[in-house]
Amino acid sequence: MADILFKWSDDYTVGVAEIDEQHKELVRLLNDLHQAIHERHGSDASRKILNELAEYTRVHFAVEESLMRITHYPDFENHKKIHEALIQQVVELQNKLDSGTAKISFELLHFLKQWLMHHIVESDKLFGAFFTHSKASANWMPPPQAGEQQKSRWKFW
Numbered sequence: 001m002a003d004i005l006f007k008w009s010d011d012y013t014v015g016v017a018e019i020d021e022q023h024k025e026l027v028r029l030l031n032d033l034h035q036a037i038h039e040r041h042g043s044d045a046s047r048k049i050l051n052e053l054a055e056y057t058r059v060h061f062a063v064e065e066s067l068m069r070i071t072h073y074p075d076f077e078n079h080k081k082i083h084e085a086l087i088q089q090v091v092e093l094q095n096k097l098d099s100g101t102a103k104i105s106f107e108l109l110h111f112l113k114q115w116l117m118h119h120i121v122e123s124d125k126l127f128g129a130f131f132t133h134s135k136a137s138a139n140w141m142p143p144p145q146a147g148e149q150q151k152s153r154w155k156f157w
């Protein structure tokens with residue numbers, strides 16, 4: 001049994017349940033890929049996990065970006081560019097794997113791990129703090145006033 005590549009800790013929690021759950025799933029897939037390589041499950045098996053990881057990353061980025069859009073996150077454009085750059089790199093990698101000019105390696109895994117760790121800690125946490133704050137203000141209700149009917153307020157969810 002290989003050492004775990006990416007050990008989850010609460011330091012990576014951004015405070016938005018949906019995002020945190022998806023980050024854990026990304027970490028799980030990354031660890032699965034690491035294990036498959038370490039135990040030499042073969043290139044088909046590792047490629048399958050990598051494709052799953054790439055697909056789940058797209059879904060996850062789309063979720064994050066839609067939460068950013070609905071909350072009018074000021075750093076949205078920049079954050080989206082960071083996501084797109086990674087997706088682009090992964091597509092290039094997949095093409096290289098298809099043409100046989102690259103192999104899934106431990107270096108690649110360490111790159112993905114470092115990318116995810118830094119992205120969570122440096123970028124997603126900023127959004128997490130912003131989101132928690134916006135959500136709190138969106139749910140804020142004024143104290144009911146006599147004679148005035150309370151208006152329903154739009155909530156993020």
Ligand SMILES: [Fe+2]
Pocket residue numbers: 064079083119123124
């Ligand atoms: Fe992100």
